[in-house]
Amino acid sequence: MDGQISMFDDNGKAQYLELVKTLNYHCERYYNEDEPEISDAEYDALNQTLKAIEKEHPDWVTDDSPSRRVGWKAEKGILVKHNVPMLSLQDVFSKEDVYEFVNSLRNDLGEDTEFLVETKIDGLSMALRYNNGHMDLAVTRGDGLNEGEDVTKNAMMIKDVVRQMPDPIEYIEIRGEVYMTREAFARVNEEAEEEGTKTFANPRNCAAGTLRQLDTRITRKRDLSLFIFNIQESRGRTFKTHSEGYEFLKANGVKVIDLYYKCRTADEVWDAIQKIGQARGDLPYDIDGAVVKLNSLADREKLGATIKFPRWAIAYKYPPEEKETRLLDIEINTGRTGRVTPVAVFEPISLCGTTVTRATLHNQSFIDNLGIGIGDTLVVYKSGEIIPKVKEVNKSKRPSDWKPYVMPSKCPVCGHELVRDGDAADLKCVNLMCPGARINRIVNFVSRDSMNIKGFGSEYIKELVEQGYLDRISDIFTLKDIRDELVEKKILGLAKNTDKLLASIEEAKASASADKVLAGLGIPNVGKATSKELMRYFGSIDSISDASVEELVKVGDIGEKSASGIRAFFADPDNRKLLSDLKATGVCFDAGNSEPSGSALSGLSFCITGTLPTMSRSDAEKLIESNGGKVVSGVSKKTNYLVEGEAAGSKAVKARELGIPVLSESGLLDMIGGKGEDL
Numbered sequence: 001m002d003g004q005i006s007m008f009d010d011n012g013k014a015q016y017l018e019l020v021k022t023l024n025y026h027c028e029r030y031y032n033e034d035e036p037e038i039s040d041a042e043y044d045a046l047n048q049t050l051k052a053i054e055k056e057h058p059d060w061v062t063d064d065s066p067s068r069r070v071g072w073k074a075e076k077g078i079l080v081k082h083n084v085p086m087l088s089l090q091d092v093f094s095k096e097d098v099y100e101f102v103n104s105l106r107n108d109l110g111e112d113t114e115f116l117v118e119t120k121i122d123g124l125s126m127a128l129r130y131n132n133g134h135m136d137l138a139v140t141r142g143d144g145l146n147e148g149e150d151v152t153k154n155a156m157m158i159k160d161v162v163r164q165m166p167d168p169i170e171y172i173e174i175r176g177e178v179y180m181t182r183e184a185f186a187r188v189n190e191e192a193e194e195e196g197t198k199t200f201a202n203p204r205n206c207a208a209g210t211l212r213q214l215d216t217r218i219t220r221k222r223d224l225s226l227f228i229f230n231i232q233e234s235r236g237r238t239f240k241t242h243s244e245g246y247e248f249l250k251a252n253g254v255k256v257i258d259l260y261y262k263c264r265t266a267d268e269v270w271d272a273i274q275k276i277g278q279a280r281g282d283l284p285y286d287i288d289g290a291v292v293k294l295n296s297l298a299d300r301e302k303l304g305a306t307i308k309f310p311r312w313a314i315a316y317k318y319p320p321e322e323k324e325t326r327l328l329d330i331e332i333n334t335g336r337t338g339r340v341t342p343v344a345v346f347e348p349i350s351l352c353g354t355t356v357t358r359a360t361l362h363n364q365s366f367i368d369n370l371g372i373g374i375g376d377t378l379v380v381y382k383s384g385e386i387i388p389k390v391k392e393v394n395k396s397k398r399p400s401d402w403k404p405y406v407m408p409s410k411c412p413v414c415g416h417e418l419v420r421d422g423d424a425a426d427l428k429c430v431n432l433m434c435p436g437a438r439i440n441r442i443v444n445f446v447s448r449d450s451m452n453i454k455g456f457g458s459e460y461i462k463e464l465v466e467q468g469y470l471d472r473i474s475d476i477f478t479l480k481d482i483r484d485e486l487v488e489k490k491i492l493g494l495a496k497n498t499d500k501l502l503a504s505i506e507e508a509k510a511s512a513s514a515d516k517v518l519a520g521l522g523i524p525n526v527g528k529a530t531s532k533e534l535m536r537y538f539g540s541i542d543s544i545s546d547a548s549v550e551e552l553v554k555v556g557d558i559g560e561k562s563a564s565g566i567r568a569f570f571a572d573p574d575n576r577k578l579l580s581d582l583k584a585t586g587v588c589f590d591a592g593n594s595e596p597s598g599s600a601l602s603g604l605s606f607c608i609t610g611t612l613p614t615m616s617r618s619d620a621e622k623l624i625e626s627n628g629g630k631v632v633s634g635v636s637k638k639t640n641y642l643v644e645g646e647a648a649g650s651k652a653v654k655a656r657e658l659g660i661p662v663l664s665e666s667g668l669l670d671m672i673g674g675k676g677e678d679l
Contacts, residue, residue: 016053016060021657023050023066025650044091044317067308078150079142083173084232086125086141086148088308089291089315095270101292101314102266109299111264116242117272118260119280120289120315121227123179124208126155128228133168133252135161140211145307151211157219160226165252170236174249176228180207181284184223203286225285228256241295259283262295277318281350289317320381323349324394327376330361330405332412334437338428338522340418342367342407344378344390351382359388364407365425375399413437419524419568420561428524430569438472439465441522445473446508449528450520451587453508455501463491472578473520477509477585514541514588524565529632530558532625541589545570545579556630600672601629605638609652610645612665620668627672635660643668 026043047066054061061067092098106113125141127148138155142148155161158178180188180203188206200206210222231245239245246256259279261272273290280287293313294300303311325346333341342361349356359380361367370393372378377397378390410417411429418427429437442461446453453476464470469479469491479486480502492498518541519531526534537555538544544552544566552563569575583589606624608617608631615623620643621631632639635654642655642662655662663671 013060019050020062020065023047024064079147080139080150081147086127086144086175087305087310088144089313090309091317092314093317098270098316099266102269114295115263115269116260116293116295117263117269118257118291119276119287120291121177121179122204122286122288123177125175126178127173127175127232129173130165131171133165135163153216154211154213154219157216158224158226160255162253167252169234172234173232174228175230175232176226178207178211178224178226179203179285181225183284188222226255228254239297241297242293243295273316289315291315321351322379322381322391323351324377324379325349327374327378329374332408334411334413334429334434338430338434338437340411340427340429346378349380351388356380356388359390361390363425367405373402373405375402430572431574442470442473444522445520450516451508451512454504460492467491474578474581474585476505479505509587512588514591517587523569525562526566535591539591599628601627604640605630605632606641606643607632607635607639607651608643612645615665
């Protein structure tokens with residue numbers, strides 16, 4: 001929008017409405033699905049643009065604007081009404097904003113006004129209600145104003161939650177932030193990798209997902225933590241200041257924010273913010289800012305709140321930490337699907353408390369856009385304080401012998417030609433047995449969307465590859481022949497665990513359909529849905545491997561570039577050898593009798609979201625496909641229907657925005673019966 005807010009016409013209003021939709025989509029991903037697609041900094045930038053537009057055009061503001069909402073409506077579990085609103089905080093991003101806030105309150109309340117500056121923990125809010133010292137209820141923020149989700153059972157699994165206060169009062173509600181230490185987070189992701197299950201992007205997402213777990217044993221195992229940062233309401237005792245409330249809570253064993261400063265002037269407040277910023281790398285947990293709040297509770301009551309924010313507090317958001325470093329080399333890594341990724345290797349720098357030496361450069365287009373060459377001085381930052389990223393090049397420090405970097409045309413590991421991945425800028429190595437991709441390819445082959453070999457985690461695969469027992473995918477099915485050797489070396493654990501995994505391999509071989517085998521091969525642009533389409537059209541992997549580009553494009557949703565990638569994959573001699581070996585192990589290569597038993601849904605595509613009343617998602621997929629329909633993973637203009645169950649998320653929102661008909665489970669069943677009932 002380039003700052004041209006005051007010049008917006010009707011077209012500008014359309015852009016504003018689109019921005020509202022975008023922010024609402026990301027809000028739901030953050031609050032309800034715990035799977036944000038953008039960093040906090042990227043979201044804050046969009047939100048700042050929204051605020052600026054709404055300030056210029058208040059008549060454009062819609063009821064569903066993020067500026068009129070605190071959190072996001074809770075959609076899961078048992079809902080609980082809030083006794084006290086769990087409001088958000090007004091974010092500020094500059095020293096000037098901090099000084100304006102502090103000096104404004106000092107002018108209104110007096111020069112002796114006291115502030116507390118404390119860490120803003122990067123987690124999720126939870127309120128705890130105590131009656132006579134006993135913790136009776138824990139509730140998430142939800143929409144912040146009306147209701148949140150009851151998470152009492154999981155809260156009991158958090159070591160920092162005090163169940164009984166030793167010096168109780170009649171009633172108290174306290175609010176805190178549930179979070180994970182970096183150590184606990186790393187442990188959870190390591191275990192997920194070993195088990196071959198999904199890993200989490202960051203500690204906040206993991207904490208949010210864990211607090212909503214149905215199985216409290218998982219919550220206990222993941223080792224959540226809690227800091228209390230406010231007394232929401234109390235009966236039986238009054239407090240004059242926020243810090244006095246902290247002392248009462250600490251005396252009752254409650255863990256409150258452990259890093260805070262008392263201040264009176266704007267200079268002192270800013271110094272405290274800087275101190276917290278400098279210390280964040282040494283903390284065992286993530287923070288995403290510093291909170292500035294009034295200490296006097298009477299003054300807080302006097303100032304009150306807007307519909308979204310208290311007027312007595314703000315949150316200063318730290319900019320992503322950036323540092324310059326010299327680019328020493330660019331390595332080319334080959335991933336699971338053969339995608340080759342350039343990785344910058346630079347002189348060590350410290351960012352957010354960790355030493356960083358590498359960052360992805362994505363592809364040749366990214367390198368060209370920044371103008372990167374070996375010896376350049378890069379500006380590196382951490383996205384969301386987690387992932388190192390290259391922001392730009394300081395061209396004033398460019399070496400005299402500088403040359404632009406050009407990625408190789410052949411895979412640096414196996415020497416195969418690299419091919420363009422469809423319309424994208426990425427390059428791929430199509431050699432299925434490329435050593436650079438071997439471990440990741442095997443991980444993909446055993447994953448849930450492919451062969452679904454339970455318990456076959458990446459650590460086992462890595463060890464088997466390094467020990468020389470796994471050279472290619474087909475070797476998985478010959479591991480049973482060296483069972484005694486594996487037990488002796490304890491590569492897969494003791495005998496019981498080894499036998500369990502070998503049994504899982506045999507079970508998967510006997511039960512996995514040909515489309516699952518095909519999806520596991522790592523062919524560019526051939527995932528779960530495309531594999532089903534190919535098998536439905538050709539009937540066997542052998543037929544697909546012999547198909548021409550002209551024949552492949554006749555399959556729905558396969559364009560000429562995707563077809564060319566598939567053809568190149570099967571034309572490769574190494575890949576054909578692997579397929580021959582794989583077929584010899586006995587895995588399924590034929591679709592068998594997979595013709596639909598009905599045609600009521602022929603030519604229609606369906607996306608399934610939420611929990612259906614009587615059917616699992618897998619059962620619903622089979623029902624749709626057996627009646628000639630197609631199941632897709634995402635919602636687009638080409639989707640014919642959305643099948644919606646309980647706790648449906650962003651897909652349901654997007655479907656309604658696009659005007660896509662929404663079906664309940666019963667509506668789907670009626671449709672198969674020829675009736676077709678929309679919601």
